[in-house]
Amino acid sequence: MELPEDLQQRDQLYNDIAKDLFKIDFENSEFHFVMLSSLLSLLIQKGVITEEEFGKATQETGEAFKLMKFRNNLQKGKDQ
Numbered sequence: 001m002e003l004p005e006d007l008q009q010r011d012q013l014y015n016d017i018a019k020d021l022f023k024i025d026f027e028n029s030e031f032h033f034v035m036l037s038s039l040l041s042l043l044i045q046k047g048v049i050t051e052e053e054f055g056k057a058t059q060e061t062g063e064a065f066k067l068m069k070f071r072n073n074l075q076k077g078k079d080q
Contacts, residue, residue: 040054
């Protein structure tokens with residue numbers, strides 16, 4: 001690839017290459033996992049939440065999810 005002589009055009013070309021190279025795949029679940037893990041780690045490190053609070057909230061959310069899934073399965077059984 002030949003680079004343009006004009007510095008502004010060259011800079012724009014570099015920017016375009018960087019955008020493609022460092023594009024974030026927002027559809028990728030691994031990306032979401034990494035971002036959430038980083039956010040939670042930062043909140044704990046800064047003292048915004050404690051590990052105990054996070055553990056309790058996670059447990060409560062997990063239980064609620066299990067109940068919703070159970071309810072959904074029961075409703076599917078009624079529809080058949």
